[in-house]
Amino acid sequence: MASGIICSSFNVEGTNSMNATIFGPTSWLGASQLKLPININANIDELERTECILFPRDKIESISERNPLTYKWLYYSSSKSNICWIKSQHASLFDKYTRVAFCLSEISTQLPTIVGCNKTIKLSQKSLSNITGISRPRLNEVLKMLEEKGLISLNRESVTILNEPRLKQELHDVEPILAIE
Incomplete structure (x- = not known):
């Protein structure tokens, strides 16, 4: 994300648990799921006007094949968003x-x-x-x-x-x- 704030959430009608995470500028989303065949329905709500930079999967894969250090960079880039998910899931255990x-x-x-x-x-x-x-x-x-x-x-x-x-x-x-x- 270049700017703004979003909330990414997963919810099922009738549940009373927090399953949402807040992301802001410099957050990277999706980097750790690049090769996973995962299809999850998520809600994304824009809390502040947001600008995102999209890196198409095929281009990332092409660059990664030529330079394997790209995978290391993607792993590092996704660390911040993974920490956000862990923190929000931990908070969901409380009152x-x-x-x-x-x-x-x-x-x-x-x-x-x-x-x-x-x-x-x-x-x-x-x-x-x-x-x-x-x-x-x-x-x-x-x-x-x-x-x-x-x-x-x-x-x-x-x-x-x-x-x-x-x-x-x-x-x-x-x-x-x-x-x-």
Whole structure:
């Protein structure tokens, strides 16, 4: 990805688990599945306007045949996205509060930092519900709790992160796996 933020998710109607990952600029998708005959239905939601660079499979394979180090490069390139998947799957094992805090924190880290300004995530409750796998009423409870703690501010179709360091502190139970970077 050259720019933007997307959420890639796998979900089945009626489930209440988080099976979504946030990707941002410099993320590589698909490199580790180049030779695998895998066909999975994934939802990709654009959270911020996104630009992607497509490397056609046949061209990558042609380059790889001439220069085997290309496989090493592809492996390295996919490492970041693999870590994102591991982190999000680990977070899915926790309660709804932790899952929402993790999701907001992950999206926030993909946004540019402007000194003295809070980060605003343009995201509907429906989208956040899909990403976290939490029903909208339960999600609303968690968002209100985060707002009461002074960590976020809720606006129509957006969430403003008021205290990013404290939001990350809310993830203390998930912290060991989040240290992988």
